[in-house]
Amino acid sequence: MRVRFAPSPTGQLHVGNARTALFNWLLARGHGGTFILRIEDTDAERSTKVSEDSILEDLRWLGLEWDEGPDVGGGCGPYRQSERLHLYTSYANELLGAGYAYYCFCSPQKLDADRKQDLAAGRPPRYHGTCRSVGPDEARRRMEAGERAVVRFRVPDHIDISFHDLVRGEVTFNTDNIGDFVLIRSDGRPQYNFAVVIDDALMEVTHVIRGEDHISNTPKQVLVYRALTFSPPRFAHLALVMGPDHTPLSKRHGATSVAEFRDRGYLPEALMNYLALIGWSPRSDAANPGSSDELLPMDELARRFALEDVGHSAGVFDPEKLAWMNRHYMKSLPPSRVAAEAARFFTARGYLRKMTDAAAAYLESLLPMAAGSVDRLEEIPERLAFLFEYDAEAASEKADVGAVVQEPGARDVIAAMPDAIAGAMLDRESFRAMAARVREKTGQKGKALFHPIRAALTGEVGGPELDLAVPAIDRGAGLPGDAGLARIQDCAFRARSFAAAVLRGR
């Protein structure tokens, strides 16, 4: 089995395309097949190297490694259409010679006028066949005289073209609705429907899995396969991914490119798992009916994936469910993996200046208290701001902190804290011991005790469990200056300065 993903480098990798890539990858990996990456850059105006590079980067980040492609090579290269032009020319000449194709000299203006006329008359807009009768000799004369020509495929009239779609079944189109399409443009570059056929055939692609937007191109391609006596691959067309309003997913709906999801702090594991579940679900486990099998790693998805189980209808992209999955993966993936992926967000906030072993270890140790309670990696440093941005003075001015301070007994707790802190609290026990001393001294307990403690030590009224947060503060404060992290003030200092700020006027 050989499958391929063939993006055109005209922009960022879109989640819809990422899903198409994923389905191809899953099929290949699940069947010991080969996953090919081919760059369809025949549109010289819109294709850019920047886009190509970013698409490759995104695919790698997603974990969709390819076996053959522009950068890794392979036996059927080159894998960039712009480097295969001689092949298209040669096959086009073959079709021209055999009468399957002809030169067309119609101007874009005339084509446009014809199209409008068809539409107005309620006919399917298709090429009128004006140049069908131009013979080879006349064509040569006109080209020598400087006229520009495209090469068109001569579509036979009144016949049905059928193909078996692996997800949809038998699909039939009548050629009466298909105009003579362009094979080679006037500048010599191939047109999509021609280039794909040559490439898929030469690259020995066995299964073409692509978006449903290509289904009406398929009969054209079948025609080319036949004319060239290539045997066509198996086709499978995937229903499209839509926005909440059932229009094609676009920027209007928020993030749509893989890069945007990465920038917002989604894990590739979550994005892939989520995308796999739009339009497909793993066979329900016969031995365990009613069990939910949604959270599956890539290798397990690949093991279970089958085209027969792919749905026929378009699915709506649901950011809420993606967020839920992301939460799951932030909690369940190895902390080192999550920390590595989250590091850039600490850097962006200025909390991480240089990645060192000590910084990595510290960040990793923070994850249990933060990763389970937010949706995205980007929110992790936010939730840990109390570590790196503590300021007693500023905190005491905040309304919510002020409210806590006003609670009965709160000031006593705050006043008692500096003395109760015996030394660095590096574990849960030493923190609890400190809290016990304050309780003894003030008689406060429960919320009345812990709310002021939290306010004093973190400058906030909510946040991670104090059992975890307090030791994290003092462990962070003990880090050497060259650890690469922003300075963290210790609890003893915090308690003193907070008490000073709050009790000053008393």
Place this chain on the structure above:
RNA sequence: GUCCCCAUCGUCCAGAGGCCCAGGACGUGGCCCUUUCAAGGCCAAAACACGGGUUCGAAUCCCGUUGGGGACGCCA
């Protein structure tokens, strides 16, 4: 306009004629847990687009309607 595809809770899926007064997940609501915000646990509300057939029996098969999507380029 013409052709093609599609149609189960708000959303993603399960359901391949009786197991379905339709099952799971996300989200929503409630309750519980709790030194905070979250998280987590439990419970609940919530759907077979409509109309005809076929059949002893239809969410499942057929036809039509409606609705949605795609395509009709010297874009891919």
